[in-house]
């Protein structure tokens with residue numbers, strides 16, 4: 688894996704906008720140099736001059752443009768509540784980029800195709816092979832859509848006829864992103880909501896989009912959806928990020944199909960750079976992996992369910 692330089696520096700807030708009932712987009716000044724692959728995260732000290740909250744909070748990179756690092760966040764507890772009150776021009780401390788990333792995509796010279804490197808565990812043996820990519824299915828639970836959007840953008844930038852399909856599951860439609868954030872990135876979008884609300888936020892979903900009442904796994908098994916997401920040649924890559932129960936349910940679903948699937952994991956993090964050992968989760972081949980160092984991106988065969 689290519690390396691990008693990790694930096695620890697003060698950044699200033701360039702935007703902190705509420706975009707729906709639950710999500711905010713934070714923009715901070717992009718330090719020079721700062722680069723990151725899709726799937727990596729940054730650790731943010733929300734109050735640089737105070738010990739409260741003491742620990743930095745990890746957030747995936749949602750976008751990276753010339754002058755700004757973008758983060759999509761949901762208010763969960765103390766830290767993100769304080770973050771949501773921060774004004775443009777105030778400062779934060781940012782450490783990153785941290786962790787590994789989604790598979791890098793490579794165009795092949797003579798063959799008109801895009802390839803990615805598959806790294807998995809089979810019978811306790813690590814395997815690496817180059818695989819051809821035709822379609823990418825992104826499965827997000829709630830704010831787990833953040834790292835997936837960045838990767839979907841990278842795929843579209845390749846401009847190479849790869850079909851991006853989004854499946855976004857949320858508690859209700861007040862969590863769906865406004866269409867502007869997804870419209871150029873996905874060819875087909877499916878949304879699932881577990882609770883239907885009356886008089887709720889209008890997400891301007893139209894055309895080929897499909898809204899389903901139920902959870903993401905029910906949606907994957909729906910007749911209207913199955914014909915879009917399945918592929919006999921297995922040239923489809925699944926990218927998944929969301930709450931733990933959704934990730935585990937997806938792994939069980941995929942055991943029937945065996946698609947290449949990469950998961951973006953979350954865990955509580957003390958340090959974010961492999962010192963505190965607080966982010967350990969069990970591996971499928973025994974022992975533990977550390978989400979901040981061995982992840983957050985792992986092949987679905989890597990973790991124990």
Ligand SMILES: Cc1cc2nc3c(=O)[nH]c(=O)nc-3n(C[C@H](O)[C@H](O)[C@H](O)COP(=O)(O)OP(=O)(O)OC[C@H]3O[C@@H](n4cnc5c(N)ncnc54)[C@H](O)[C@@H]3O)c2cc1C
Nearest residue numbers: 744745746747759760761763764765766767833953954955
């Ligand atoms: C690699 C990684 C990338 C992440 N990317 C994003 C992102 O792009 N956008 C986003 O909104 N959030 C993201 N998170 C989760 C985010 O770090 C937590 O929501 C945040 O730290 C909560 O801080 P808090 O002080 O508001 O809540 P706290 O007061 O610390 O906790 C409030 C509640 O939030 C939940 N929580 C806290 N930390 C985590 C965590 N690490 N994982 C799961 N649940 C947690 C728990 O239920 C807890 O009870 C990411 C986490 C990791 C590990």
Ligand code: FES
Nearest residue numbers: 958959961964979
């Ligand atoms: S967060 Fe400290 S080791 Fe991973």
